[in-house]
Amino acid sequence: MEKNKNLTAGLEDYLEAIYIAAIENKAIKSVELAHMLNISRASVSEAIAKLVSKGLINYESYGLVTLTSKGTYEAKKVYDTHKILKSFFETVLNISPDEASDNACKIEHIISQNILNEIKEFTSFCNKNPDILKKYRQEK
Numbered sequence: 001m002e003k004n005k006n007l008t009a010g011l012e013d014y015l016e017a018i019y020i021a022a023i024e025n026k027a028i029k030s031v032e033l034a035h036m037l038n039i040s041r042a043s044v045s046e047a048i049a050k051l052v053s054k055g056l057i058n059y060e061s062y063g064l065v066t067l068t069s070k071g072t073y074e075a076k077k078v079y080d081t082h083k084i085l086k087s088f089f090e091t092v093l094n095i096s097p098d099e100a101s102d103n104a105c106k107i108e109h110i111i112s113q114n115i116l117n118e119i120k121e122f123t124s125f126c127n128k129n130p131d132i133l134k135k136y137r138q139e140k
Contacts, residue, residue: 002037006054009109012078015056018067019075028065044061081108081116088123093135 007015021028028036034044047067051057051130055070067075079137089100126133 001125007074011047011050012074012109013105014044014051015067015071015075016078016082018057018065019072019079022067022072029062030059031065076110079112084116084120084123085111088119091123092126092133 012035013134014037017033018028020040030044030048031041033048034041037044048057048059052059052085055068058066058068071091082101085104085107086097086100089095089103090097093100093111132134
């Protein structure tokens with residue numbers, strides 16, 4: 001899961017938002033995307049143009065925003081990274097869901113694949129061995 005060096009954190013956020021809408025079977029227009037991300041319509045229009053030029057989304061003025069297969073691939077990587085980090089923060093570090101999600105969103109853009117793999121494995125280990133986590137929390 002190599003990071004696409006041509007995508008900024010902001011563009012990754014757009015892809016992730018479009019991906020989440022798609023997996024929830026929700027059609028999304030640029031105005032809804034602006035609302036979801038709490039960003040101006042002008043900023044969304046600029047980002048949409050960049051994503052179209054990179055072949056990551058399909059969009060016609062005032063129409064729906066959809067991911068291309070390449071866009072789906074990139075968006076899924078960001079989404080999966082977010083889920084792995086959020087799970088680690090909640091399961092291992094006992095962080096609240098909101099705080100875990102906020103921090104996962106910030107880190108998902110910069111974390112290396114190697115560290116992400118280790119976090120995923122350690123979270124899995126902790127899920128399989130809840131007694132270790134319980135003991136750790138009691139000793140804190």
